[in-house]
Amino acid sequence: MGQLSHYFYELIHQNRLVHGYVFTGDDYESKEHVSTELIKALGCLNKDGVGQPCGVCEHCQKAQNHQLADVVSIQPDGQSIRVNQIRELKEWLSTSPIESNFKLAIIESAETMNPSSANALLTFLEEPVEGVYLVLYTQDKSNLLPTIQSRVQGVHFPRANVSERVAYYIETGVSEAHARIFGKMSSETAQRLVSDYEEADVTNWFKALNYFYSTLAHGNLHAVILVQTQLKNSLSVQQALDGMDYLLILNHSMLRILSNTEIENLTQAYFINEVIKTKQPSLAHILELNDLILETKQRLQANVAPQLATERLAILASQ
Ligand SMILES: [Zn+2]
Structure with a gap:
């Protein structure tokens, strides 16, 4: 991570930064860290002899706190980055910077751009503007249209190991128990949960999901009522998807214990x-539940209303 930051300090120092980068790989935390360092280095007036930003001036502080008016970050609206988001972005990029001498946009989950969004972006990449930079995040460069791939420079961020990620979450203020669970989620899901983390909210959310999971494992139709009561307030598309990831982790623990394959480091093993003691689920039912949860994720990704998709899961699990 440090090495990559220095790579960018040097590029900027030597005036060799290009206009478009794609950060690939699964290590979202490091992508964020390196982009922030890159932004600091672009505007810091107190850089040292090798181009490393000072970290303490107003620009560096604002970059660290994501408060720079000349930097934006685009995320998918629902499941995709829509063409009007890219059009608005291009319009924004075409205006002069307000407080810096550059403009920079980060496009997260860039693979979710549909062809018209990608084409809208392409015209910018074909005719880059002085002092304007784009950083795309995606897991694999091949997820992007070939025309985009050829106009951005790739920098790879291999997945950080789980213990490094867990340590990082704890460092940013997440409780140890939650950090261990986040470490089992994809790094993008975990980062989202970390970015507006409130310990009590996460505890309550996991509690509601645990209760929901126990009724699913039991095959009890009461699970439908839980969707309409306890889960109702955590059913935005994104939160429903994150919730399904959590259920998959619980189900994984359940499968491991029922099949006696591995009992170390399981999430919520006591629960x-x-x-198992109170509901006595069969291995066959838990295997089926795994498929049902995965299917629910697909439905959510296909924009089925979260409450409907989750109720369907509850009904099918009880049959
Ligand atoms: Zn500085």
Whole structure:
């Protein structure tokens, strides 16, 4: 991570930064870290002899706190980056910077640009503007249209190992128990949960999902009522998807315990053992539940209303 930051300090120092980058790989935290360092280095007036930003001037502080008016970050609106988001971005990029001498846009989950969004972006990449930079995030460069791939320079961020990620979450203020669970989620999901983390909210959310999971494992139709009561307030598309990831982790623990394959480091092992004792789910039912949860994720990704998709899961699990 440090090495990559220095690579960018040097590029900027030597005036060799190009206009478009794609950050690939699964290590979202490092992508964020390196983009922030890149932004600091672009505007810091107190850089040292090798181009490293000072970290303490007003520009560096604002960059660190994501408060620069000349930097934007685009995320998918629902499941995709829409063409009007890219059009608005291009319009924004075409205006002069307000407080810096550059403009920079980060496009997260760039693979979710549909062809018209990607084409709208392409015209910018074909005729780059002085002092304007784009950084795309995606897992794999091949997820982007070939025309885009050829106009951005790739920098790879391999997946950080789980213990590094967990340590990083704890460092940013996440409780150890939650950090261990986040470490089992994809780094993008985890980063989202970390970015507006409130310990009590996450505890309550996991509690509601645990209760929901125990009724699913039991095959009890009461799960439908839980969707309409306890889960109702955490059913935005994104939160429903994140919730499904959590259910998959619980189900994974359940599968491991029921099949006696591995009992080290399981998430919520105590809770899962209680569910086994009181609800006695069969291995076949838990295997089926795995498919049902994955199917629910697909439905959510296809924009089925979260409450409907989750109720359907509850109904099918009880049959
Ligand atoms: Zn500075």
